[in-house]
Amino acid sequence: MSEKRVPFSLEQVNALAKNHPTPFYIYDEENLRGNIRRLNDAFSWCEGFRNYFAVKACPNPEIMSILKEEGAGIDCSSMTELILSEALGFKGEEIMFTSNDTPLEEFQKAVEMGAVINLDDISHIQSLDNINYQGDFACFRYNPGNLRGGNAIIGEPVEAKYGVPDHTIVEAYQLMKDRGAKRFGLHTMLISNELNEDYFVETAEMIFELVKRISDVLNIQFEFVNLGGGIGIPYRPEEEAMDVKSIGERTQALHKQFIVDQGLKPLTVYLECGRFISGPSGYLVSKVRHVTEKYKKYVGLDACMTNLMRPALYGAYHHITVLGKEQEARNETYDVTGSLCENNDKFAINRNLPKVRPGDILAIHDAGAHGHAMGFNYNGTLRSAEFLMRTDGRFEMIRRAETARDYFATLNFPGNKWSVF
Numbered sequence: 081m082s083e084k085r086v087p088f089s090l091e092q093v094n095a096l097a098k099n100h101p102t103p104f105y106i107y108d109e110e111n112l113r114g115n116i117r118r119l120n121d122a123f124s125w126c127e128g129f130r131n132y133f134a135v136k137a138c139p140n141p142e143i144m145s146i147l148k149e150e151g152a153g154i155d156c157s158s159m160t161e162l163i164l165s166e167a168l169g170f171k172g173e174e175i176m177f178t179s180n181d182t183p184l185e186e187f188q189k190a191v192e193m194g195a196v197i198n199l200d201d202i203s204h205i206q207s208l209d210n211i212n213y214q215g216d217f218a219c220f221r222y223n224p225g226n227l228r229g230g231n232a233i234i235g236e237p238v239e240a241k242y243g244v245p246d247h248t249i250v251e252a253y254q255l256m257k258d259r260g261a262k263r264f265g266l267h268t269m270l271i272s273n274e275l276n277e278d279y280f281v282e283t284a285e286m287i288f289e290l291v292k293r294i295s296d297v298l299n300i301q302f303e304f305v306n307l308g309g310g311i312g313i314p315y316r317p318e319e320e321a322m323d324v325k326s327i328g329e330r331t332q333a334l335h336k337q338f339i340v341d342q343g344l345k346p347l348t349v350y351l352e353c354g355r356f357i358s359g360p361s362g363y364l365v366s367k368v369r370h371v372t373e374k375y376k377k378y379v380g381l382d383a384c385m386t387n388l389m390r391p392a393l394y395g396a397y398h399h400i401t402v403l404g405k406e407q408e409a410r411n412e413t414y415d416v417t418g419s420l421c422e423n424n425d426k427f428a429i430n431r432n433l434p435k436v437r438p439g440d441i442l443a444i445h446d447a448g449a450h451g452h453a454m455g456f457n458y459n460g461t462l463r464s465a466e467f468l469m470r471t472d473g474r475f476e477m478i479r480r481a482e483t484a485r486d487y488f489a490t491l492n493f494p495g496n497k498w499s500v501f
């Protein structure tokens with residue numbers, strides 16, 4: 081099994097940890113830029129192509145700004161994500177608003193910002209009426225139901241809460257056309273962390289065919305398709321990175337066959353990848369507190385599932401490197417845990433590692449998507465700092481660690497008897 085590389089050394093982490101105690105996140109700027117560039121390259125055949133970074137993966141302004149520099153748009157699904165994107169200078173159609181169970185004020189905000197609004201349900205047309213939407217855009221999220229299979233994280237489409245079902249998709253566009261829509265887009269998001277490129281390409285084909293079907297019935301012209309996110313990353317060392325070049329080429333061929341050769345106007349293709357862009361760039365760095373032996377051997381870290389909950393939430397695999405021991409044989413087997421009063425507070429179960437000692441520093445890989453972002457404060461744990469490793473090797477703090485004061489801040493308002501904190 082090949083070792084996954086870590087772009088920083090034990091010495092660098094020790095230097096950082098002198099002033100900033102572990103645990104913390106480190107993001108690798110070079111890797112981040114490389115990922116978005118590869119995706120942009122793969123779809124360079126498509127005029128106007130854009131990946132709308134799904135901001136929920138890593139909502140740090142510094143990360144988002146780097147992606148903006150690389151030409152990414154931003155995909156938001158909540159008020160705070162919209163506010164954050166606005167503050168960073170994302171404008172108009174650089175913002176995709178893909179939301180479900182959406183409150184009116186979020187539609188209102190997204191409309192004010194000129195975002196592309198992706199409607200999750202036919203009933204959302206009423207929401208547009210309620211906010212007196214005068215724009216000429218119509219875009220729906222499509223859910224093919226049992227016309228397609230799903231995958232582990234996102235589930236079977238027929239069980240998914242998202243999107244407009246096949247039997248009302250034409251009606252949805254009809255209603256928007258009647259309402260005066262002139263510009264049309266179509267969105268779907270069926271996969272999550274998918275490593276099989278065929279699944280992605282089949283989704284593209286399905287969407288192109290659907291564009292043809294709706295265009296023919298309603299005599300409308302689509303401007304774009306948004307194929308969503310979901311391109312996977314190799315969390316496990318034996319997995320291969322996705323060949324996005326090939327995905328781009330195969331999408332291009334399908335676009336020619338199902339759109340251009342059918343006499344339809346060429347479409348702009350959009351994606352909404354989050355994980356593929358920021359996932360491999362991020363590491364959770366944590367120090368070993370205790371190594372214990374009960375019925376099994378345990379490595380207890382100073383990080384816990386409140387810093388990275390994917391293993392506990394989905395049983396997700398995150399590779400672990402013991403810094404400075406990269407070359408040592410992995411001939412011990414441990415559960416790697418945090419300190420919460422929850423037995424599923426584990427980063428790894430039965431993981432082969434080199435012999436670990438208290439004080440060792442571990443890098444948990446591929447934590448740059450849905451890592452810090454999914455953090456929470458259970459058991460009074462505090463969220464960690466985030467650092468950006470610049471391309472010249474400098475470390476920049478891009479979010480400080482929470483303190484007890486932050487934790488108590490919501491109690492600390494005038495008139496509250498607890499405002500002593």
Ligand SMILES: *Cc1c(COP(=O)(O)O)cnc(C)c1O
Binds near residue numbers: 272309353449
């Ligand atoms: C989460 C999400 C994405 C991004 O998914 P990744 O797996 O990070 O690529 C894109 N679109 C929508 C609507 C999402 O909810």
